[in-house]
Amino acid sequence: MSETDNQTTARQQATYQQQTLDLSIALLERPSVTPDDDGCQDILSKRLEQAGFACEFMYFGDKQAKGEHTEVKNLWARRGKGNPVICFAGHTDVVPTGDVNNWTYPPFTPTIADGYLWARGAADMKTGIAAFTIAAERFVSNYPKHNGSIAFLITADEEGPSINGTVKVIKALEARQEKITYCLVGEPSSTDTLGDVIKNGRRGSLGAVLTVSGKQGxxxxxxxxxxxxxxxxxxxxxxxxATWDTGNDYFPATSLQISNINSGTGATNVIPETLEVIFNFRFSTETTEDELKEKTHAIFDRHFENSTAKYDIHWKLSGQPFLTAKGKLVSACQRAIKSVTGTETTLSTSGGTSDGRFIAPTGAQVVELGVRNATIHQVDEKVEIDDLGRLAQIYEKILEGLLLD
Incomplete structure (x- = not known):
């Protein structure tokens, strides 16, 4: 590459970085603690409309008597009517800050220091949304008559119960037969360097509350x-x-963890009447929700067969496992990351759940790709400023790879 080419590339990278940084700051200034969007989606919709997107707000949940919107606010934006439909999915809500006095900088006053952008939501995941937006704007500017469609699915109910957000939007889209082909979720997937890890699936999550009833004495x-x-x-x-399965090439073995045990009156001389145990399965595609329940009940039935105590289990499924095997979306992500960062990407299904669990069952290919996750949900959440523009470039190259072929 010539010196002139290097200078041009450097200018382009600086432009990407500044644009993504500016939009990130505008979003991070909004204290959008779940499930409050606090105007973030309004900022996004105005920009997307200028880029030719048709924007639609979807509200789900309860309203106040005065008719004001107190439901969860969701944004569905789409440019184009054809297939494939490439959807950027993310959330504008953030987790609570905790004691703000423990933060180096005020959590909702975005601060640039030591090469980082510091704020609640900096990594999880307002900078990812900003990078989405910049990538889409630049791609549309360069290719106004692109193939297929570009869409945004933005919710304010990801960090909370996740009942009035993406899951409801997807249900509405499915009812009108509006299908997503490829979905990029902007969750912070990277570990050590930008793009070193992308999530091409997630384990399922099955929670349980066990109640054992005895007799106090x-x-x-x-x-x-x-x-x-x-x-x-x-x-x-x-x-x-117990061994639930041994996993496969994409997933580790299913695991069970007990997270809480509670019993007793507080007195040392009283046999309690009840015991409550909370546990959770993170399960692979090698087993099913029903198989886990059946095996668990078989264990308890056997041990309680001759007991005077009785047990009951209340189950809650938070999400089924999903997997996007190597294919067009994964390949497009790998090529884009390699082009921008030189990094060979590792595929992973580790970590908790994401809203990808609501999108994958529709048949969409789903990949999570975002900034480093080292400080998510922590005091002093932050993200490397140098990664912001590069992430926008990666997203734009993914669009090129999927819509220009």
């Missing part, structure tokens, strides 16, 4: 009581030792 007279803790111990031991 005096510890000196155990024959007159039924201790729910003792009744559950052997079953819990087998549960935690």
């Amino acid at each position: 005096h510890v000196a007279y155990p024959h007159l009581a039924s201790n729910p803790i003792h009744a559950a111990m052997s079953a819990l031991a087998e549960l935690t030792d």
